[in-house]
Amino acid sequence: MLRTIGLMSGTSLDGVDAAWVETDGEAIGRTGPTLTLPYEPALRRDLRRLLDIADGLDAADPFLADCASHLTRRHAEAVGQLAAAAAAAGLGAPALLGFHGQTILHRPASRITWQIGDAALLRRLTRVPVAHDFRSADVAAGGQGAPLAPVVHAALARALPKPLAVLNLGGVGNVTWIGADGALIAFDTGPANGPLDDWVRRATGAAFDRDGALALAGRADAGVLGQLLAHPYLAAPPPKSLDRLDFDLALAAAGLDALSPGDGAATLVAFAALCVAAAARHLPGVPLQWLVTGGGRRNPALMRALASALEPPVRPVEVVGWDGDALEAQAFGVLAARVVRGLPLSLPGTTGVPQPMPGGRLEGWVG
Ligand SMILES: Nc1ncnc2c1ncn2[C@@H]1O[C@H](COP(=O)(O)OP(=O)(O)O)[C@@H](O)[C@H]1O
Ligand SMILES: [Mg+2]
Numbered sequence: 001m002l003r004t005i006g007l008m009s010g011t012s013l014d015g016v017d018a019a020w021v022e023t024d025g026e027a028i029g030r031t032g033p034t035l036t037l038p039y040e041p042a043l044r045r046d047l048r049r050l051l052d053i054a055d056g057l058d059a060a061d062p063f064l065a066d067c068a069s070h071l072t073r074r075h076a077e078a079v080g081q082l083a084a085a086a087a088a089a090g091l092g093a094p095a096l097l098g099f100h101g102q103t104i105l106h107r108p109a110s111r112i113t114w115q116i117g118d119a120a121l122l123r124r125l126t127r128v129p130v131a132h133d134f135r136s137a138d139v140a141a142g143g144q145g146a147p148l149a150p151v152v153h154a155a156l157a158r159a160l161p162k163p164l165a166v167l168n169l170g171g172v173g174n175v176t177w178i179g180a181d182g183a184l185i186a187f188d189t190g191p192a193n194g195p196l197d198d199w200v201r202r203a204t205g206a207a208f209d210r211d212g213a214l215a216l217a218g219r220a221d222a223g224v225l226g227q228l229l230a231h232p233y234l235a236a237p238p239p240k241s242l243d244r245l246d247f248d249l250a251l252a253a254a255g256l257d258a259l260s261p262g263d264g265a266a267t268l269v270a271f272a273a274l275c276v277a278a279a280a281r282h283l284p285g286v287p288l289q290w291l292v293t294g295g296g297r298r299n300p301a302l303m304r305a306l307a308s309a310l311e312p313p314v315r316p317v318e319v320v321g322w323d324g325d326a327l328e329a330q331a332f333g334v335l336a337a338r339v340v341r342g343l344p345l346s347l348p349g350t351t352g353v354p355q356p357m358p359g360g361r362l363e364g365w366v367g
Contacts, residue, residue, distance in 0.1 A: 001022045001023055001024050001027075001029045002022070002023060002024065002025075002095050002096055002336075002337045002340065003020070003021075003022050003091070003092050003093065003094050003095050003096075004020070004021055004022070004023060004094055004095065004096045004097065004098055004333035004334070004336050004337055005018055005019065005020055005021075005079055005082055005083070005094040005096075005097050005098070005128070005333060006018070006019050006021060006097075006098040006328075006329040006330050006331060006332035006333030006334070006335070006336065007075050007078060007079070007097060007098060007099050007100060007329060007332060008100050008328040008329040008331070008332050009071065009075070009100060009101065009102045009117075010170040010171055010294075010328065011103060011170055011171025011172055011194055011244040012170055012171040012193050012194065012197060012208075012295060013039065013044050013047045013048055013102075013171070013197075014036075014038060014039065014044070014207070014208070014295065015036050015037050015038035015039045015074075016036070016037050016039075016071075016074055016075050016078050017034070017035075017036050017325065017326055017328060017329035018034065018035050018036075018037070018075075018078040018079065018081075018082045018326075018329050019031070019032070019033075019034040019082075019323075019326040019329035019330040019333060020032030020033050020034070020082055020083075020085075020086045020091060020094065020333075021330045021333035021334060022091075023333060023334045023337045024337060024341070025334055025335075025337035025338035025340070025341050025343050026155060026338075026343070027155060028152075028155060028156065028330070028334060030091065031323075031330065032082075032085075032086045032089060032091045033082055033085040033086055033089060033091075034082075034323060034325065034326035034329065034330075035078060035081060035082055035085070036325060037074060037077060037078040037081070039074065041207075043067075043070055043071070043074065044207070046063075046066075046067050046070070047067060047071070047102060047104075050063075050064065050067055050104045050116070051104055051105075051244055051245055052245070054104040054105035054114060055105060057104075064116065067116065068116040068117055068118050069118060069121065071101075071102055071116065071117055072117050072118045072121045072122050072125070073121075073125065075099065075117065075122055076121075076122055076125035076126050079094070079097060079122075079125075079126045079128065080126070083126075083128075093128075094128050095128070095129070096128065096129050096130075096131060096333075096336050096337065096340065096365070097122065097123075097126065097128050097129070097130045097131065097336065098131050098132075098134075098332035098333045098334075098335055098336030098337075098339075099117060099119055099122055099130050099131065099132040099332070099336075100115060100117075100132075100134060100332050101115035101116055101117030101119075101132060101133075102115060102116050102117060103115050103135075103244070104116055105243065106145065106146065106241065106242070106243040106244070107243060108139050108143070108144045108145050108146075108241060111139050111140060111142075112139070113135045113136065113139045113145040113146070115132075115133070115134075115135065117132065119132040119133070119361070119363040120363055122363075123363045123364040128364075129362065129363060129364040129365040129366075130362070130363040130364060130365075131335070131336035131339040131340065131360050131361070131362055131363075131365070132360065132361055132362075132363060133359075133360055133361045134148055134332070134335055134339070134345055134359055134360045135148065135359070136359065137345075137357055137358065137359030137360070138345065138346045138351050138353050138357050138359055141353050141354060141357055142352070142353065142354060143239070143346055143351035143352050143353030143354075143357060144187070144239045144240065144241040144351040144352050144353075145241065145346075145351060146174070146188065146241040146351065147168070147174040147176070147186050147187070147188065147241070147350065147351075148331070148332075148335060148345055148346060148350075148351075149168065149174075149176070149327070149328055149331040150166075150176040150184055150186035150347075150350045151184070151334075151335075151338075151344070151345070151346075151347065151350065152327075152330070152331035152334045152335065153166045153176040153178065153327075153331075154176070154178050154184050155334065156322060156327075157178050157320075160320060161288055162178055162179060162180040162287075162288070163177065163178060163179050163180050163284075163285055163286075163287045163288060164177075164178045164287050164288060164289065164291065165177055165178075165280075165283065165287035165289070165290045165291070165312075166178070166290075166291050166293065166317070167189070167276060167290050167291065167292045167293070167306075167314075168292075168293045168294040168327070168328065169192040169193060169272070169292060169293070169294040169295065169296020169297060169299075169302065170192060170193060170194075170294045170295065170296070170328070171191075171192065171193050171194035171197070171244050172188050172189075172190070172191060172192055172194060172242050172244060173188065173189035173190055173191070173192035173272060173275060173276060173279075173296070174186065174187065174188045174189060174241075175187065175189050175276065175279050175280075175283075176350075177283045177284065177287065179284060179285075183284065183349065184347060184349045184350060185238060185283065185284070185349045185350070186238075186349065186350040186351075187238035187239055187240050187241065187279070187282070188240060188241045188242045189275045189276045189278070189279040190233065190234065190242070190247070190271070190272065190275025190276070190278070190279070191242070191246075191247045191268075191271070191272060191275065192272045192275075192294075192296050192302075193208065193272075193294075193295060193296050193299075194244050194245075195247060195248070195251055195268050196208070196209060196215075196265060196268045196269065196272070197209075199256070199261075199264050199265055199268055200214060200261075200265060203261035203264065203265070204261060208295075209265055209299065209301070211298075211299070211300060212265075212269065212299040212300045212301030212302060212304075214261060214262050214265040215262070215265035215266045215268070215269040215299075215301035215302075216266075216300070216301045217262040217266075218259075218260065218261070218262025218263040218264070218265055218266035218267075219262075219263055219266050220263070220266045220267045220269070220270035220271075221259055221263055221266075221267045223255070224254045224255050224256055224259065224267050225267055225270055225271060225274070227250075227253070227254035227255070228247075228250060228251070228254050228271050229271070229274060229278070231247065231250050233246070233247075234275060234278040234279075235278070237282055238282055238352070239349075239350075239351055239352025240352075241351075251268075256268075265301075266301070269299070269301045269302050269305050270305050272296070272302060272305070273302065273305035273306045273308075273309040273310075274305075274309055276290075276306060276309060276310065277309040277310060280310060280311075286311060286312060287312055288312060289312050289313045289314070289315060290306070290310055290312060290313070290314040290315070291315060291316070291317045291319070291320060291322070292306070292314060292315065292316050292317065292324070293316075293317045293322065293324040293327045293328070294324060294327075294328070295325075297316045297317075297324050303316075335360070336360070338358075338360075339358075339359070339360030339361075339362060340362065340365065340367065342358050343358060344356035344357050344358050345357060345358060345359045345360060346359070
């Protein structure tokens with residue numbers, strides 16, 4: 001098994017999650033310490049601005065290069081801290097990093113998915129070989145390039161009763177269906193924390209709606225919700241995936257901006273949950289339970305809305321012993337090992353790629 005550190009910076013732009021994990025890419029051995037290194041407000045703001053201007057942005061743009069360098073240095077700090085924690089726990093030094101980078105544009109229909117981050121710089125700063133660029137090969141082959149964690153969800157869920165649905169609530173939501181027959185189906189459900197974070201920042205200046213306080217004080221607007229639910233994405237069958245900003249126009253057109261801060265937050269929470277209910281209708285059956293991972297599981301308003309929108313029990317992944325703050329980071333450690341071994345990162349059922357698809361690139365790896 002390889003000792004890896006997986007690194008994930010999701011579309012919420014809240015920070016980098018890092019996790020020490022021992023793996024051969026198929027099974028997971030020991031798991032070690034995890035951490036989230038938050039982004040300082042200036043970096044978060046710059047990354048958010050990059051999303052707005054990414055379309056048509058020159059790859060040599062100095063602002064872009066500056067963001068990528070800053071982001072990479074923050075990742076190197078995370079690796080340094082986590083490697084120290086692993087050493088203190090008697091675990092070995094990492095042999096490989098899984099560096100997802102930051103998605104700033106995702107348009108698979110145009111065969112574009114763009115993650116920024118400088119793998120050579122990360123390798124230099126940490127002196128650990130780096131697996132990176134996990135999504136390009138899938139998208140080039142006609143896949144959605146997302147989601148990629150499902151193969152790892154399936155590995156983790158090997159001993160759990162099935163069928164099972166794993167729901168990751170990041171900036172965007174994504175579901176993994178693991179069938180009793182071993183079937184694996186995955187796709188993005190719809191917006192999750194992303195538009196809610198944007199709304200709360202505009203309304204109150206806070207980075208997110210801590211503990212769902214704002215949403216719990218408001219009421220979902222039925223008119224706005226009705227318009228949003230008519231969005232063609234929800235009815236479209238998988239495979240499908242979303243750019244972080246894909247619903248921004250629809251949200252504006254539905255009249256979200258006319259709502260009070262609390263009602264707007266409540267409406268976005270209800271919408272995120274109803275997107276998951278719409279996703280459930282594309283699944284081959286009803287799962288025994290929904291296991292929820294990602295920062296959204298910390299939002300009681302969202303968890304409550306999910307419980308009323310879905311039939312089976314909705315529980316945080318902690319009930320089966322997983323770590324919902326670190327799961328995606330652990331997944332990129334496992335995926336890094338898969339890159340080294342040339343194993344598929346994606347499957348027809350998870351991204352719509354025509355056949356199981358290896359991918360990723362290696363920086364500094366001497367096999
Ligand atoms: N205590 C909390 N209350 C409400 N929302 C929370 C809380 N903690 C985290 N979140 C939400 O989770 C998001 C981060 O989730 P994360 O899984 O890191 O997403 P991503 O993978 O997109 O970065 C935050 O931006 C916020 O919206
Ligand atoms: Mg995050």
